[in-house]
Amino acid sequence: MTDAVIGGSSDRWVSNGGGQRSLHPKANWTTQPGQGAAPDLTDEEKEIINNVIARAEKMEAMEQERIGRLVNRLDDMKKTVCGDGVSRCLLCGEQLGSPGVSSVVCEDCKKHMCTKCGTQADSRPRSVWLCKICKEQREVWKRSGAWFFKGFPKHFLPSPMPISKPKDTGVPPPQAAQAQGPREKSAQPPRQSPERQSRTGGYPPVAPKPSETRMATGGAGPGHAAGPGQDSPVVMKKALNVQSSRPQPAAPAAQPGPMPGDGGPYSSSSGGGGSLEQRAAPPAVREERRQPATRPPPPPAEEEEDANDYDSDEATTLGSLEFSLHYEQESSSLHCSILKAKGLKPMDSNGLADPYIKLHLLPGASKSTKLRTKTLRNTRNPVWNETLTYHGLTDEDMQRKTLRLSVCDEDKFGHNEFIGETRVALKKLKINQKKNFNVCLERVVPVKRTGTAGAARGIALYEDEPGKEGGEVEERGRILMSLMYSTQQNRLLVGVVRCVHLAAMDANGYSDPFVKICLKPDMGKKAKCKTQIKKKTLNPEYNEEFGYEIKHSDLAKKTLDISVWDYDMGKSNDYIGGCQLGITAKGERLKHWYECLKNKDKRIERWHTLYIENHINSD
Amino acid sequence: MAKTYDYLFKLLLIGDSGVGKTCLLFRFSEDAFNTTFISTIGIDFKIRTIELDGKKIKLQIWDTAGQERFRTITTAYYRGAMGIMLVYDITNEKSFDNIKNWIRNIEEHASSDVERMILGNKCDMNDKRQVSRERGEKLAIDYGIKFLETSAKSSINVEESFFTLGRDIMTRLNRKMNDNNPPGGGGQVKITESRSKKNNFFRCTLL
Numbered sequence: 001m002t003d004a005v006i007g008g009s010s011d012r013w014v015s016n017g018g019g020q021r022s023l024h025p026k027a028n029w030t031t032q033p034g035q036g037a038a039p040d041l042t043d044e045e046k047e048i049i050n051n052v053i054a055r056a057e058k059m060e061a062m063e064q065e066r067i068g069r070l071v072n073r074l075d076d077m078k079k080t081v082c083g084d085g086v087s088r089c090l091l092c093g094e095q096l097g098s099p100g101v102s103s104v105v106c107e108d109c110k111k112h113m114c115t116k117c118g119t120q121a122d123s124r125p126r127s128v129w130l131c132k133i134c135k136e137q138r139e140v141w142k143r144s145g146a147w148f149f150k151g152f153p154k155h156f157l158p159s160p161m162p163i164s165k166p167k168d169t170g171v172p173p174p175q176a177a178q179a180q181g182p183r184e185k186s187a188q189p190p191r192q193s194p195e196r197q198s199r200t201g202g203y204p205p206v207a208p209k210p211s212e213t214r215m216a217t218g219g220a221g222p223g224h225a226a227g228p229g230q231d232s233p234v235v236m237k238k239a240l241n242v243q244s245s246r247p248q249p250a251a252p253a254a255q256p257g258p259m260p261g262d263g264g265p266y267s268s269s270s271g272g273g274g275s276l277e278q279r280a281a282p283p284a285v286r287e288e289r290r291q292p293a294t295r296p297p298p299p300p301a302e303e304e305e306d307a308n309d310y311d312s313d314e315a316t317t318l319g320s321l322e323f324s325l326h327y328e329q330e331s332s333s334l335h336c337s338i339l340k341a342k343g344l345k346p347m348d349s350n351g352l353a354d355p356y357i358k359l360h361l362l363p364g365a366s367k368s369t370k371l372r373t374k375t376l377r378n379t380r381n382p383v384w385n386e387t388l389t390y391h392g393l394t395d396e397d398m399q400r401k402t403l404r405l406s407v408c409d410e411d412k413f414g415h416n417e418f419i420g421e422t423r424v425a426l427k428k429l430k431i432n433q434k435k436n437f438n439v440c441l442e443r444v445v446p447v448k449r450t451g452t453a454g455a456a457r458g459i460a461l462y463e464d465e466p467g468k469e470g471g472e473v474e475e476r477g478r479i480l481m482s483l484m485y486s487t488q489q490n491r492l493l494v495g496v497v498r499c500v501h502l503a504a505m506d507a508n509g510y511s512d513p514f515v516k517i518c519l520k521p522d523m524g525k526k527a528k529c530k531t532q533i534k535k536k537t538l539n540p541e542y543n544e545e546f547g548y549e550i551k552h553s554d555l556a557k558k559t560l561d562i563s564v565w566d567y568d569m570g571k572s573n574d575y576i577g578g579c580q581l582g583i584t585a586k587g588e589r590l591k592h593w594y595e596c597l598k599n600k601d602k603r604i605e606r607w608h609t610l611y612i613e614n615h616i617n618s619d
Numbered sequence: 620m621a622k623t624y625d626y627l628f629k630l631l632l633i634g635d636s637g638v639g640k641t642c643l644l645f646r647f648s649e650d651a652f653n654t655t656f657i658s659t660i661g662i663d664f665k666i667r668t669i670e671l672d673g674k675k676i677k678l679q680i681w682d683t684a685g686q687e688r689f690r691t692i693t694t695a696y697y698r699g700a701m702g703i704m705l706v707y708d709i710t711n712e713k714s715f716d717n718i719k720n721w722i723r724n725i726e727e728h729a730s731s732d733v734e735r736m737i738l739g740n741k742c743d744m745n746d747k748r749q750v751s752r753e754r755g756e757k758l759a760i761d762y763g764i765k766f767l768e769t770s771a772k773s774s775i776n777v778e779e780s781f782f783t784l785g786r787d788i789m790t791r792l793n794r795k796m797n798d799n800n801p802p803g804g805g806g807q808v809k810i811t812e813s814r815s816k817k818n819n820f821f822r823c824t825l826l
Contacts, residue, residue, distance in 0.1 A: 040688060041661070049661035049692065056664060059679065063627060121797065138796050145627060147795050148701050148732060161692075 041161070050160040054377055067144045067152060074136050081133070085111025090131055092117050108134035318420030318441040319344035319380070321357075321407060325424065326434040327398060332607055334390040334426070336403065338373050340383040341441075347409035347417055352378045354410040355419065359388055361501075362402045362423070367509045368477070368501040368538035375410040391539070392478045392500040392607045398426045407441055476577030476610040477502035477538070479515065479562060482545075483581070483596035484603040485555065491547040492519070492555060492596075496531050496562075497605065498541040505566035505574040510536040512567040513576060519548050520559050533567040555597060556583055564610055577610030624668055624677040628788050629699050630781070631729075633721050634706035635714040636685030639740040642771035643706065644682045647781050652772050659684040661692045669782065671789050678785060697728035702736070702784040707755075709739045709768065710747040715754070722762060734787040735764045738780055742768040 041049075082093030089096055089103070090111040096103040101114050107121075107128035118129045130138070141147045322339040338357050347353040354377050361369040371390070376382040393401075406421035420441025429435055482495035496515045505511040514533040526548070534540035550558070559582030566574040579585075581593045592606040632640040641659050646652055648665040664681045681700065683693035697703070705721050707714040718737060725735065739755045752768055759766030765783060769776040 045660050052661065052663050056679075059666075142792055142796050143626060145629075145701075147792055148730070 046161040053160050067140075070140045070143055074133070074140050077133055077136055083113075085109070085113065087112075089114040089117055091133070104129040106131040106134050108137065317343065317345070318443070319407070320438060320440050321405065321422060322436075322438045323405065324434055324436040325403070325426075325429055327393070327426070327429050327431055329395070329431045332392050332394060334393050334398075334403075335387050336371070336389070336405075337387040338384045338405075340381070340385070341407060342381050344380040344382070344407065344441075345419055346380060347419060348378075348411075350378070353380055353419065354378060355380075355382050355407055356410055357384065358406045358408060359390075360404045360406070361390065361393075361397070362404050367504055390500070391498060392480060393426075394478075394607065395431075398429065398431070401426050475501070475503070476612055477564065478607050478609050479564060479579070480605060480607050481562065481581070481592070482603050482605040483560075483592060485552055485596060485600045486547075487552070487600050489547065489549075490551060491549050493545055493547050493603075494519075494529075494560065495545040495603070495605075496542045498539070498543070499564055499610075500539045502538040502540070502564065502610075503576050504538060505576060506536075506568075508536065510538055511574075511576060512536060513538075513540050513564055514567055515542060516563050516565060517546060518561040518563075519550070520561055523548065523550075523558070552597075552600065558582065559584065560593070562608070575612070577612050579608045579610055581608070624675040626674060626789075626792070627677045627679060628701050628785055630678055630680045630702045630704065630784060631696055631700035632680065632682050632704045632706060633693070633724070634685055634704075634738075635708070635711070635717050638685065638706045638708040638711065638714045639771050640685065640704075640706050641682050643704075643738070643740060643769060643777055643780075644680055646771040646774055646777045648680070650774070652774075654772075658686060659689075661689050662696060667781075669785060671782070671786055674789070676785055676789070678781065680781075694724065694728045697725060697733075698730065700729055700733055702734040702788050703729060704780065704784060705735060705737045705764075706740050707737070707750070708741050709750045709752075709755070710741055710744050712749040715739075715750040715758075718758060722764075732791065734784060734791060735762075736780060736784045736787070737762075737764050737766045738776075739766070739768040741770060741772070742775060743770040743773040 081090060083089045083091065085106075087096055088094060089101070090106070090109075090113045092114060094101055094114050096112055096114060103112050104115055104118050105112055106118065107130055109131060111131060113129075113131050115129075118131050119135055120127055121130050121135065144152055146152050319341050320343065321341045324337045324339070326335045326337070327333075328335065336359055341355060341357075344353050344355055347355075354375050356375040357373045359369070359371040369390070371388040373384045373386045373388065376384065403424045403426055404421055405423070407419040409417045409419055411417060420443060422437075422439045422441055424437065477499055478501060479499045480497040482493075482497055484493045484495075485491070486493055494517055496517065499513060499515070502511055502513055512533050512535050514531050516528065516530040518528045520527065529546040531542045531544045534542070559580050561578065561580050563578035564576040566576055568574060579589055581589045583590070583593065585593060588606060589608055592604065592608070595604050632644060634640055636658060637656065641657075641663075642652060644665055648667045659682055661684055662681060664679055666677060666679055668675055668677045670676065681696050683689070683696065703725055705718055705725075707718050709715075722735070725733065737755065737759045739750060739752070742752075755768065756766055765787070767776045767780045767783070769780055771777055
C-alpha cells in the first residue's frame with residue numbers, strides 16, 4: 001500500500017476522484033491488511049480512527065455482554081434436564097412409550113423426548129423435531145452471529161493505531177511500546193485491564209466450546225476442524241491483539257478435562273458454560289477480579305504511584321479542573337469553555353480514567369440542562385478545549401442559578417462513575433466578561449440526600465435548595481422567537497429558532513418537542529403552522545421560519561399563539577408550554593410584538609418563557 | 620441501557636472515493652443529506668435498528684474511506700462483515716470499472732459467506748450519467764449480485780438497498796440454521812455448509 005507506483009499500465013487506475021492517487025494496477029488490491037500498520041497517516045488521522053475504534057469497542061463490549069447473557073440462559077436451561085433421553089423424556093423425565101406419551105427424537109442431539117417438550121421446526125428439506133435446548137442452542141447461534149462466523153464472533157476490530165510511534169499496535173510486539181511520552185503511555189495500559197481480558201479473551205473463547213463440540217461433529221466445516229483445539233479456532237485471527245496472551249491460560253484452566261458425564265450435549269456444555277458464567281456475569285465479578293489482576297506483571301513506565309488501588313480511600317485528591325465562563329448578555333448565552341483537568345483520580349483498573357465533564361444548572365431538572373464534553377480515553381490529564389453553551393439564560397437565571405461541573409469516568413459498560421465536581425454560583429460572573437477558573441474538584445457537596453449511592457455517583461437529578469425550589473416547579477422552558485414584518489412581501493415572518501430547558505414529558509426523561517404557532521383570530525386555515533419534531537431532546541433547535549400574508553395595518557389586531565408540544569406516537573401529544581405575543585400581552589411578549597410592528601423589515605429575536613397556563617395575564 | 624435487538628448484522632460500504640458511501644449511510648441512518656464533500660478518514664460506523672420478519676435487527680454499518688491510502692485499514696474490516704455494499708457513482712465511469720476490483724478485494728479479504736450488493740449511486744444526476752442502468756445490471760448479473768440504483772440526495776432506493784441486504788443476510792441465516800442434511804446424512808445441523816463461491820452465481824438477482 002505504500003507503493004503508490006504510477007506504472008505504465010496503471011492508467012485505468014487513475015481515479016478521477018479528486019485528490020486520489022494513481023494506483024498500481026494490482027499491488028494495491030492485494031495488500032494484506034494488518035501489515036505494516038498505518039503507513040502514511042497523520043497523527044490526527046490516526047486519532048480520529050482510534051476514536052472510531054474505541055467507539056466500536058464499546059459497542060463490541062456490550063454485544064459480548066449480551067452474548068454472555070444468551071449463553072448463560074442456555075446453560076441454565078441445560079441444568080433443568082431431568083430425563084436420560086433414552087427411555088425417559090430428556091427434558092421432563094416422563095417415561096416414554098407409556099400410553100399417551102409419544103416419543104420423538106431431537107434432530108440435533110438425537111435424544112428422545114416427549115412431543116410436549118419438543119417443537120417441530122419446519123426446515124428444509126423436511127420438518128424436524130428439536131428439543132427445547134437444541135432449539136435454544138440454534139437461537140443462540142443465530143443471535144450471537146456464531147452462525148456466520150462459525151463460532152462466537154470474537155473481537156475482530158483492528159487495534160488502535162499508534163500515534164507517531166508504535167504503542168498499542170495490537171499487531172505483533174506489544175512490548176515495543178511503553179517508552180513513549182505520557183500520551184502514548186496512556187493508551188498502552190489497557191492491555192492489562194481485566195475488563196478487556198474478560199471481554200476479548202474471556203467469554204468468547206470459552207463459549208464456543210459447548211456448541212462446537214456438539215454442532216461440529218457432523219458438519220466438519222473448516223472452522224470446526226480446529227474446534228476442539230484451543231480457544232480461538234475460527235474466530236478472526238486479527239482479533240488477537242495484545243490481549244491475547246492473557247486469556248489463553250485462563251481458558252484451559254477453567255476447563256479441566258472436558259465435561260463430566262457422557263460428553264453428550266448437555267453435560268458437555270456445563271464445563272464450558274460454567275466457566276463462562278463466571279466470567280460473563282458482568283460487573284460484580286469483574287469487580288472482584290479487578291483486585292488480583294490489576295497489578296500488571298511488568299508495570300514498566302508507569303510512574304504514577306498508586307495506579308492500582310482504585311478503592312484505596314479518599315485521601316487521594318480528586319484532581320483539578322480548569323475552565324472559563326463567559327456570559328453574553330446580548331445573546332443570553334453562557335459559554336462554558338472546558339479546558340483541561342489534571343491529576344484526576346484513577347478510576348479504571350489500569351490506573352487511568354476515561355473522563356468527561358457534565359454541566360448542569362441548579363436548581364432544576366438535570367436532563368434539561370445537561371451538557372457534556374467528549375469522553376477522553378485513558379488519561380488522568382485530559383485536555384478538552386471544548387466550549388459548551390447554554391442558550392436563553394436570563395439575567396434572573398444568572399442571579400439565581402448555580403453551574404455544576406462534574407467530572408465523570410465513562411465506563412465501558414455504561415456505569416459511569418463520578419469523580420468529583422465543582423460549582424459556580426452564576427451571580428459571581430460579571431456580565432460580558434470572561435472569567436477563568438482553576439479549581440480543585442470536590443466530592444459531592446453534602447446536601448441532605450447526597451449520602452445515597454445515587455447522588456454519590458453523580459446521578460442526583462434534582463438538587464435540594466429549599467425555599468427556591470417552589471418557584472421552579474412550574475418552569476416549562478423557554479423559546480427563542482424571531483419576528484419580522486416584510487414590507488416587500490407583505491408578510492409577517494415568524495421564526496422559531498430554538499427552545500431550551502423544556503419540561504420532560506416522556507418516561508425517558510426527555511421530550512420529542514415541536515412548536516405550533518397560530519396567528520389569531522380570523523386567519524383561516526393558513527393560520528396554523530408547526531415545526532418539525534425533534535426527537536428526544538429538551539433543547540431543540542429548529543431554525544424554521546413561517547410566513548403569514550397579512551397587511552401591516554391588520555397585524556396590530558392579531559395575536560400570535562405559540563405552543564410547544566411533546567409528540568407522542570399513537571397518543572395525543574402532551575402540552576409542554578406556550579405563550580402569546582400580541583398587543584394584549586404583557587412584558588417581554590408585548591415588547592417583542594410592538595417592536596416588530598414598529599420596526600418593519602427588521603428581524604427581532606427574543607426569548608420567551610413558556611407557561612403551562614399560556615394566558616396573557618401571567619407575568 | 621442498550622435497546623434490545625434480536626440480531627446484529629455487520630455491514631460494510633466500499634467503493635471509490637467520492638461515490639457517496641458516507642452520504643448513503645447518512646441518509647439511511649439519519650435521513651439527512653449534506654452536499655459538502657468531506658472525505659472519510661479511515662473508517663467510521665453508524666447504527667440503525669430495523670425490523671424484518673418481526674425480528675429486530677441492529678445494523679452496524681461500517682463506512683470506509685475510498686481513498687487508496689487508507690486501504691490497509693479498511694480491508695481489515697472486511698472479515699467481520701456479513702454484508703457488503705459495493706458503491707459506484709453513475710456519473711463516474713472509473714468508479715464503475717473499479718467495482719470489479721472491489722469485488723476481487725472482497726473475495727480476498729471477506730468471509731466467503733458475505734452477502735453482496737452493488738449500488739449505482741447519484742441516480743438523481745441523470746444529465747451527467749456515464750454509466751447506464753443496463754450496464755450496472757449487466758455487471759451485477761455477471762457476478763450474481765443484486766443491484767439497485769440509488770440516490771442519497773433524493774432518497775431513492777436507500778432504504779430499499781439496506782433492507783434488501785439485511786434481508787439477504789437474514790435469509791442466509793435462516794437457511795443455514797434451519798437447513799438439515801438430507802436424510803441419511805449425519806443429521807447434524809450444518810453450520811458450515813460447504814458452500815463455494817459458486818453459490819453466489821446462481822442466486823437470483825433483483826432485476
